[in-house]
Amino acid sequence: MTVRLGVRSYPVYVALGLISGVGSLIAERLPSAAKCAIVTSENIWGIHGRALAKSLEAAGFEADIVHVPDGEKAKSWSEAARLIGELLDLGFDRRSTLIAFGGGAVGDLAGFVAAIYLRGINLVQIPTTLLAHVDSAIGGKAAVNHPKGKNLIGAFKQPGLVVSDPELLASLPEREMRSGLAEVVKYGVIADSKLFKNVEEKGDALRDAEPDALTEVVRRCVVIKARYVEEDERDLEGIRAALNYGHTMGHAVETLMAPRMRHGEAVAIGMEFAGRISAGLGLMEEGELERQRGLLASLGLETGIPELKLGDILDALSRDKKVEGGSVRFVLPTGIGTAPVLRPIDKDLIVQELGRAGVG
């Protein structure tokens, strides 16, 4: 598939076993790529590093490996600075290529650094989590966290190439798989009832990392994500915002629960919350909301708001990038597979809905 963005267009390859062909894909796509460095965590490198190293070697690349902390700890200003220091020591220049090999955390950090190092260098995304396959590796949003909130320091950095091998997902812990599946459900609700139905039918196979089932779903999600990104690359037209379905309350809960909650787990909670507001306003039928709730539950995703203080949730919401005057902008679903709407929601209504969910 191609993400069509004029001069920033790039291919996304999705196929089983593709890791062994990464080297030649990079050589083909980025012929001037001189130096390469792989950004990854020790955990990911320990599981899949050999396959990637072999593939790069076979294509004649000498890649340095730069380890960053595992998971969300990678996404900090100080890690970005440390990574930049390592690249300077390695003699990275403007023709060098950074390869992000990991989940959304590694991808977001590497993307951010690739955007700012010497005003921008080549980036290749090789996602290793389901969430990164279907979401974070495509679209160019890159960021690190600030103590006051997630993703507050960032840049747009489209990769030059994305190489997805769903075989890498066989080693993914069940909890990470579930977290990625929440984003898959998100795509189903906002854009594709067939995808939603597919997940309803193949939920167990997907949770068990059945390769063909995963490949089909990943391909579908990539197409959907690419379409939104093409129409609204910088998230300014209110089109790409649909991808934030479940993320308004999701980010608030995720920040407050850090590091105990996975991104997708928070998104599942956020989708239920936005769905309830939608149903309350008559934008979505109760039956559709129940279907969403049922699918999330069958995938092992909780939808209730965790035990948190009302004031803390409201504070976290008010720091959301989507805040507008006294209200917070929510992406509200209109059904399964139909385009959602973006609406400012009054604080009073949010408090009322949180009360119904047991917060107060």
Ligand SMILES: NC(=O)c1ccc[n+]([C@@H]2O[C@H](COP(=O)([O-])OP(=O)(O)OC[C@H]3O[C@@H](n4cnc5c(N)ncnc54)[C@H](O)[C@@H]3O)[C@@H](O)[C@H]2O)c1
């Ligand atoms: N840029 C975007 O558009 C975008 C979109 C969605 C989410 N995100 C960001 O992505 C981050 C979450 O990413 P994530 O859910 O991929 O988690 P993650 O990157 O934190 O990885 C989760 C865990 O899975 C392990 N892991 C990764 N691949 C593995 C594999 N193949 N086998 C075994 N273990 C493996 C990692 O070592 C880590 O411990 C969040 O910071 C979120 O903000 C960004």
Ligand SMILES: [Zn+2]
């Ligand atoms: Zn997300």
